[in-house]
Amino acid sequence: MIDYQIQTTASDGKFSPRECVKMAKENGLISVAITDHDTVGGVREGLEAGKEFDIEVIPGIEISAHEPDGNIHMLGFGIDYEDPALITQLEELKDDRAVRAKLMVEKLKELGFYIEYESVRARSSGLIARPHMAEEIFANPLNKEKLEAENIHDSRDLFEHYLGDSGRAYVHRVPLSTKEAINIIVRARGVPVWSHPLIPLNDFKICEERLIRFMPWGLVGIEAIGNFSEDDTKFLNALAGKYRLLRTAGSDFHDVFVRDEHPDDGATRIGEYYAFGYPTEGIRENLLAAIKRAQSPVVSRVSI
8 A cells, every 4th residue: 555645743734744754554554655835844754764664765845836726746756855946946935934824814803713833833943834723723722713703613614615725815826837836856866746736726628738837847747636526537547648748646645533524624544535446556666766867867857
């Protein structure tokens, strides 16, 4: 078993890289990737845990990028997580996230919530993300009356009304373009793979049009197996075959809690996803071969 999309406490996950690798081993997996949002802060610990628990850990990342019709995420596998240029670019993204977090906290306060930026920051051991704001709001008893009055029971409700991309407290970032995100991964000698390609638009036609545009920039593969519907999984695997793309499979694991009515939020356990009969055999070998090619000194580089 494999799982090539796992988030840890280095970004917005609930478990440390070591804990995630330990869980993966306990769940019978043989190969995983640590793919935190816009950071490689958890990779070293993940690699060390891989040695400790005798499981293959692939260094990775999930970079947020912007398209005119919606944001996307780009996975990077096998990256040189110590590359100075990569570290510099990720520090800039971290600073951008911190600025946005401060602005969102101020909006939340204006909207009647009791929340302070320093308390939110204290909840993060890496990047500051929106789930940390949700945790702080629910942890503060002064917010109980407002939450009950607005029928907000959990973080999903809070995201829907306040923290999500269309929420009242949302602040737009100035994210990278898709071309820039792919370029960052390629320059770090990694393999760019489009994460959950049908989120957020869930439109087959737009997805294929985007794919055709991304491929000349260096896109190598798509996440074809995950917590997707059967129709989506069928479409993505057909798309990978049509354009001879690398396929990957991932749970998008963040936490052990996912509401039953929203299974697309991720998985409740590492290694949990739906293949609907599509083979996962060969995915690991093909990914490792792609990583080897990307790390070759003669590989061409994409330019912005």
